Each structure stands twice: as structure tokens, then as C-alpha cells.
Amino acid sequence: xxxxxxxxxxxxxxxxxxxxxxxxxxxxxxxxxxxxxxxxxxxxxxxxxxxxxxxxxxxxxxxxxxxxxxxxxxxxxxxxxxxxxxxxxxxxxxxxxxxxxxxxxxxxxxxxxxxxxxxxxxxxxxxxxxxxxxxxxxxxxxxxxxxxxxxxxxxxxxxxxxxxxxxxxxxxxxxxxxxxxxxxxxxxxxxxxxxxxxxxxxxxxxxxxxxxxxxxxxxxxxxxxxxxxxxxxxxxxxxxxxxxxxxxxxxxxxxxxxxxxxxxxxxxxxxxxxxxxxxxxxxxxxxxxxxxxxxxxxxxxxxxxxxxxxxxxxxxxxxxxxxxxxxxxxxxxxxxxxxxxxxxxxxxxxxxxxxxxxxxxxxxxxxxxxxxxxxxxxxxxxxxxxxxxxxxxxxxxxxxxxxxxxxxxxxxxxxxxxxxxxxxxxxxx
Amino acid sequence: xxxxxxxxxxxxxxxxxxxxxxxxxxxxxxxxxxxxxxxxxxxxxxxxxxxxxxxxxxxxxxxxxxxxxxxxxxxxxxxxxxxxxxxxxxxxxxxxxxxxxxxxxxxxxxxxxxxxxxxxxxxxxxxxxxxxxxxxxxxxxxxx
Numbered sequence: 001x002x003x004x005x006x007x008x009x010x011x012x013x014x015x016x017x018x019x020x021x022x023x024x025x026x027x028x029x030x031x032x033x034x035x036x037x038x039x040x041x042x043x044x045x046x047x048x049x050x051x052x053x054x055x056x057x058x059x060x061x062x063x064x065x066x067x068x069x070x071x072x073x074x075x076x077x078x079x080x081x082x083x084x085x086x087x088x089x090x091x092x093x094x095x096x097x098x099x100x101x102x103x104x105x106x107x108x109x110x111x112x113x114x115x116x117x118x119x120x121x122x123x124x125x126x127x128x129x130x131x132x133x134x135x136x137x138x139x140x141x142x143x144x145x146x147x148x149x150x151x152x153x154x155x156x157x158x159x160x161x162x163x164x165x166x167x168x169x170x171x172x173x174x175x176x177x178x179x180x181x182x183x184x185x186x187x188x189x190x191x192x193x194x195x196x197x198x199x200x201x202x203x204x205x206x207x208x209x210x211x212x213x214x215x216x217x218x219x220x221x222x223x224x225x226x227x228x229x230x231x232x233x234x235x236x237x238x239x240x241x242x243x244x245x246x247x248x249x250x251x252x253x254x255x256x257x258x259x260x261x262x263x264x265x266x267x268x269x270x271x272x273x274x275x276x277x278x279x280x281x282x283x284x285x286x287x288x289x290x291x292x293x294x295x296x297x298x299x300x301x302x303x304x305x306x307x308x309x310x311x312x313x314x315x316x317x318x319x320x321x322x323x324x325x326x327x328x329x330x331x332x333x334x335x336x337x338x339x340x341x342x343x344x345x346x347x348x349x350x351x352x353x354x355x356x357x358x359x360x361x362x363x364x365x366x367x368x369x370x371x372x373x374x375x376x377x378x379x380x381x382x383x384x385x386x387x388x389x390x391x392x393x394x395x396x397x398x399x400x401x402x403x404x405x406x407x408x409x410x411x412x413x414x415x416x417x418x419x420x421x422x423x424x425x426x427x428x429x
Numbered sequence: 430x431x432x433x434x435x436x437x438x439x440x441x442x443x444x445x446x447x448x449x450x451x452x453x454x455x456x457x458x459x460x461x462x463x464x465x466x467x468x469x470x471x472x473x474x475x476x477x478x479x480x481x482x483x484x485x486x487x488x489x490x491x492x493x494x495x496x497x498x499x500x501x502x503x504x505x506x507x508x509x510x511x512x513x514x515x516x517x518x519x520x521x522x523x524x525x526x527x528x529x530x531x532x533x534x535x536x537x538x539x540x541x542x543x544x545x546x547x548x549x550x551x552x553x554x555x556x557x558x559x560x561x562x563x564x565x566x567x568x569x570x571x572x573x
Contacts, residue, residue, distance in 0.1 A: 372442050372498045379440030379500030380531075381470045381477045388473070406474045409444050411496045 003118035003150070004111075007256050009310045018256055020053055022284035027059075029290040032077040035070060036292065056259065056282060057270060061293045064097065067235065072098045075289050083288055088136045089234045089332060099138070099234045100288040106145065108285050109237040112254055113146020116243035119252070119309075120203050120228045122176050124151030127200075129172075131165055131179035131187070132208075132330075134158045138238025139208055139330065143178050146240060152176065159183070162190045166198070173200035177225065180330040181211035185362030188222045201225045207232065207239055208330035209364075210319050216248075229317060235294060236283050242315050250303045250314030257285045260315070261293065262302055265322035273302040273313065278322045297323045326425055328356055328364045331400055335423030341398050342368065347376040347387050351413050354403075354423040364427065366395070366403035371413050431555035434565040435503045437485045437572065438545070441478040442498040445471055453478060456495065462488045465571045466545055468534040479534070481545065481571050503551040506566035507558070509535070509542035519544055519563065526557050538566070 002008050010018065027047045030036035039060055040047065050056060067075055075098075076083065084103045088096035101109065122128065128147040134140035134156060147154045155172060157165050159179075165187060168174065177184070184206055191198055204219060207230030216227045231251050232239035241258060242251035253260055259282040262271045271277045279296045299320035302313050326333050335354070342348045351371035359365045368391060377383070388405045395401045416422075443449055450469075457464055466481040482488050485501065492499050507523075509515035516535065523530065523546070531547040543566055548554040555565060 374498040377442055377498040377500055379477070379502040381472055384442075384475060384477075385472055407442075407444075408475070409442065409496075410498055412444070 001118050001121060001123070003115040008115055008119075008252075008254075009312070010256055011312060015255060015312070016053060019259055019284060022256070023053065023056065023259060023282065024050065026282065026284055026286070026290045027292065029077050029287065030292055033075055033290075035066060035074060053259070056261075056293065059292050061268065061280065061295050062291050063295050064235070064297070067097045068095055071095050073100070075291075076100055077290050078102055078288050085141075087138050087141075087234055087238070089138075096136075097235065099238075101237070102287040104287050105237070105285075105289075108257070109142060109240065110145040110149040112237070112257060113143065113240040114149040115254065116228075116230065116240050117146055117150050117152070117176075117205070119243060119245050119311075120176075120205060120226070121246070122147075122150055122152055122203055126150075126152040126175045126203075127155065127172055128152040128176045128178070129155040129157050129165070129169060129174045131157050131159060131177065131183060137330070138232070138234045139178075142232075142238035142240065143205075147176075147178075162187055163194065166191045166194060166196045169198050169201060170196050175200055176203040176205065177201055177223075178205040178207075178230075180208050181206040181215055181219065181227075182209060182329065182358065182362050182364055184219055184223065185215065188219065189361065192222070199224055203228065205230050205243075209327040210317075231298075231315070231318060233296060235289075235291060236281055236296075237286070241281070245307060245309040245311060247307055247309060250307070250316050251318075252307070252309075252311045253313075253315050255312045258283055260302060260313075262300070263295075265297075265299075271301075274304045276301045276316070279315065297321050297325060324423075326356060326423075328366065328401060333399060333401060337399055338366075338368075338395070338401070338423055341395055342370070342391070345391060345394060347373050348391065351410075352422060353413050356423070356425045356427055358427040366401055367406060368395075368403050369406045369408050369413060371410050372407055374410055431552050431559070433567045433569065434505055434555045434559075435551050436481055436506055436545070436568045438502045438504045438547075439478075439480045439482065439485060439488055439492070440500050440502045441480070441492060442475065443469075443478050444475050445473075456491050457482070457488065460484075460487050460491045462491075465538075466534070466536050466543070468545075470532065479532075479545075483571065483573055485572060502547060504545050504547050505551055505555055505558070506571070507544040507546060508564040508566050509544055511537065511540065511542045515542055516544065522561050522563050523558070526554075526561055528554050528557065538570075 082102050083100045085101040087099050130143050132139035204225035204227045219227045228244045230243050232241040242253035261280040262277040263280050265278040279298045279300050281294050298318050300315045300318050342352050348370050353369045355367045357365050391405045395403050463483040468479045470477050507519050509519050533546045535544045
């Protein structure tokens with residue numbers, strides 16, 4: 001099933017012509033942004049120098065840190081009276097990355113999501129429960145718009161209150177569910193405990209974190225859904241950048257809207273299809289916040305084989321990063337960010353360790369071990385309880401991460417020589 | 430005046446893990462310090478060991494040397510009759526004096542019972558308790 005068969009199956013010269021036309025438009029759009037004006041000037045480039053798709057390699061990369069430096073609106077290519085929506089992603093040192101959308105962007109974004117959902121077999125008549133955070137996270141409102149676009153009946157259930165979520169699936173006879181894969185596992189277990197009948201479900205769209213083929217098997221068997229992997233990031237609109245078709249062998253990225261390069265993250269050299277490297281994307285359709293050669297830091301490859309479904313080249317499923325960013329319960333977290341927050345609490349000091357585990361509930365759990373700072377010990381148990389609460393609250397308030405805090409004895413944590421590794425990801429995905 | 434009733438309890442931070450109590454007890458053994466009263470308050474993965482010993486300074490130094498987080502905490506020991514209602518009598522009087530007990534633990538000491546109490550202002554509390562006719566056990570009975 002196609003939402004827009006012509007554009008989804010566009011290939012060869014016809015696709016390249018469209019990509020080039022849109023690339024030229026995008027480059028001109030970026031010239032409204034001081035960062036890109038300066039970049040072109042420093043590289044000795046003129047927008048008209050980009051005459052072929054390959055010419056894009058003359059343009060330097062854009063990094064997430066560039067976007068952060070532009071906080072809040074440094075990357076806006078349109079005046080505020082053209083901006084229709086603002087989202088943010090959590091940021092390293094307290095500063096988030098801001099992403100903005102024009103009315104046209106929101107329309108384009110929902111169009112791309114409509115392609116994905118149609119590809120997963122969804123249509124009007126489906127009841128679509130979106131168990132994603134509806135605040136600044138693009139997986140809430142973004143997915144919502146796309147599901148509405150195809151005419152599905154959307155249940156904006158948001159996150160949390162798992163029992164209520166399950167009751168709704170059962171009572172409303174929900175047919176499609178979107179959430180993070182780890183939340184889906186948790187929901188499955190609770191549903192089994194409740195003896196709930198979730199047989200109305202047929203499609204599960206899972207994204208915002210990496211998940212394995214084993215998790216797919218588990219979810220498909222226990223939740224009785226066909227599970228689709230969804231990839232996206234706020235800088236590229238949000239979810240919906242790439243999505244699985246019924247083959248479940250790689251994700252289709254929308255080549256009319258995103259120009260894909262795979263690079264060697266060390267050298268920046270562009271790699272041929274079939275080689276793993278970092279995904280670099282130039283979105284071709286973004287008005288409010290156009291980007292050029294954006295380094296996603298996600299490791300994947302362009303697959304060589306054509307897909308039987310007729311759509312364009314796929315990206316392999318995502319498993320690694322070329323930086324140390326972690327995705328915990330769908331939230332992007334840098335170890336440095338956690339360290340920064342902990343160090344800002346005087347009672348914590350320098351000696352702490354952070355562990356990330358996927359617990360029995362299948363939800364990611366942060367455990368923070370903090371060495372008692374002797375100078376803050378008054379001898380009262382209540383001080384520790386207060387300190388625990390303070391750490392939990394500070395992490396929640398600054399980087400929206402929920403953590404379990406364990407206080408340990410002075411001298412009991414590992415000491416590092418050289419570069420300390422205080423954040424350890426122990427999850428087996 | 431009431432200094433004599435102020436008992437120096439050691440409050441030692443400890444993780445809650447197997448073998449921990451033995452490790453702590455070993456320090457008392459090695460230093461030849463005698464434990465008069467002992468109590469553990471726990472929360473989640475850790476706890477505070479509250480202990481009254483004959484030689485608090487010796488114990489303090491030994492624990493500090495081994496990098497333990499510990500502090501002296503001033504507490505009072507209230508003498509209770511070792512008969513049914515002994516605790517009630519003591520607690521009632523403390524309540525009537527409007528003294529809030531942050532925590533307490535009791536043990537038997539010879540012919541009578543002793544209630545160790547941690548209150549906000551031990552000096553003031555000792556004065557008030559004495560005035561109300563409550564018998565306090567002098568610190569010298571524990572530290573020697």
C-alpha cells in the first residue's frame with residue numbers, strides 16, 4: 001500500500017533531478033542563516049557552485065554542537081511570523097536544541113509520516129494509540145499528525161499509567177500502537193499480569209531507541225502485532241525520517257526529502273553503499289530550519305539490494321553511534337550531561353558512577369552511585385534520604401531522567417587514571 | 430550543668446551489604462573498645478550505625494583512619510523501670526514536655542532499662558527532663 005506511489009517509488013534520473021532541484025532550493029534557503037552564510041564564505045563557496053548532487057561534498061558538515069551554539073533561534077531561515085511550532089530536544093549542558101517548523105514543514109512532516117503508516121498497512125478505520133510524550137518530544141505531536149493524516153482515529157494516550165493504556169487498547173479495540181520498544185515490552189508484561197485481551201492490535205510502530213530482532217520476536221509473539229522500526233530525529237523534523245516496510249529488512253528513508261550520505265566518522269570520507277558508517281543527511285524540504293550535511297552520529301549503511309516493495313534504497317537497522325550519546329527511555333542523554341548535573345550538587349562531589357540497565361520491567365533504569373562526601377555527613381539518616389531526593393529531583397528537572405540513587409561509602413568507587421568513564425551502559429539490547 | 434548527661438554516640442555511615450557488620454565489629458575488637466549500646470537505622474542500600482561505646486575517641490579515630498564517614502551525635506539516656514509500663518511512663522513525660530524524639534532505641538542495663546533518645550537540643554532537654562523528675566543516666570556510666 002502506498003500513500004503517494006509515484007514519489008515513493010521515484011528512482012534514477014527522475015529522482016536525481018528532483019533531489020538536485022530541492023538541494024539548490026535548500027542551499028538558497030540556508031543563506032538566510034548567518035551560520036551558513038559564514039560557512040560558505042569561509043569555504044570560498046557560492047550557492048551557485050553546487051551544480052550536481054555530488055557537489056554537495058564541497059560543503060562542510062553541520063554538527064549538533066553547531067545547532068546548540070545557535071540556541072535558541074540562530075538556525076531559523078524564516079521570520080518568526082512564519083514559524084508555526086517549536087520543539088526542543090534535551091541538551092548537554094542544560095541548553096537544548098531548538099527546532100522550528102513552518103506551516104508548510106508541519107504539512108510535509110505529516111505527509112512523510114502518512115507514507116510510513118500507509119507502508120505499515122494502516123488507514124482510515126484504524127484506531128491508533130500514541131503512547132509517546134506529547135510535550136516537547138517530537139514523537140508525541142509528530143506521530144499524532146501523521147496518524148490523523150491517514151484518517152486513523154488517534155488516541156493521544158501519552159506516556160505513563162500503563163493499566164489505563166491497556167484498558168483503552170482493550171475497550172477501544174485499538175489496532176495500532178506507537179511507543180518506544182522498551183515501553184512496549186513493559187506494557188506487554190503488565191497486560192499479561194492483567195490477563196488483558198489485546199488481540200485487536202495488529203501493528204506496532206516502535207522507535208526512538210535501538211531494539212533487537214529478539215525484541216521484535218518477543219513483541220510480535222506476546223503483543224500479537226507486526227512490529228515496525230521507526231527512525232527519526234528532531235533536527236530532521238522528528239520521527240518518520242525512515243521506516244520499515246512489510247519486508248522488515250531495513251528502513252526506507254524518503255529520498256525525495258532527505259539526501260543521504262554515509263561517511264567514515266573518522267575521516268569524513270563518503271562511503272559506497274554496503275559499507276557501515278555515519279549517516280549524514282541533508283533534508284531537502286525543510287523551510288524553517290534547513291540543514292546541510294547534518295551529522296546524525298548514527299551508524300548504519302545504505303543497503304545495496306532493491307526492495308521488493310518497490311521503494312528506494314534502505315538504511316540498515318540502527319545499532320551504534322559514532323559519539324557517546326545514549327538513548328534512555330527514548331531520551332537522548334550524553335554522559336557528560338549527567339556528569340555535569342551531578343557535579344553541580346556539592347554533596348555529590350567528584351566520586352560517582354552512573355549505570356544504565358534494562359531492568360526486569362524492560363524499561364531503562366539509571367542507577368547512580370554516589371560516594372558519601374564526609375564533610376556533609378551530619379550523622380543523621382534523614383540527611384541521606386534528603387540527598388537522595390535532591391539528586392533524583394535535580395536529574396529529573398534538568399535532563400528529565402529518572403534515577404535511582406545509591407549512597408556508598410567513601411573510597412568504595414573505582415578511581416580512574418587518565419580519562420574517567422563514570423557513565424556505564426550495561427544494557428543488553 | 431547538664432553536660433554530664435550528654436552521651437557521645439557514634440553515628441557511622443555504612444552500606445547495607447553482606448559482611449559489613451562483621452567488618453565494623455572487627456574494628457571495635459581490634460581497638461579493644463566495648464560496645465554499650467548498638468542500633469542500626471537503614472534506608473534503601475545504606476544505613477547509619479548508632480553505637481555507644483566505652484571509649485568513643487578511640488573508636489572514632491579507628492573508624493576515621495579506615496575512611497568511614499562518621500560523626501559524634503549527642504544523645505540522652507533515660508532510666509526506665511524494668512516493669513510493664515516503664516516505657517509508657519518515660520514517653521508520657523517526654524511528650525508532656527513537648528520534646529520531640531527524633532529517634533530512640535532501648536536496651537537493658539543492669540536492673541533497669543535505658544531509653545536512648547536523640548532530641549533537637551540535648552542540653553535544654555536534659556534540664557527539662559530532670560526538672561520533670563525523669564532520671565537520666567550519666568554519660569560516665571557508659572564512657573570510661
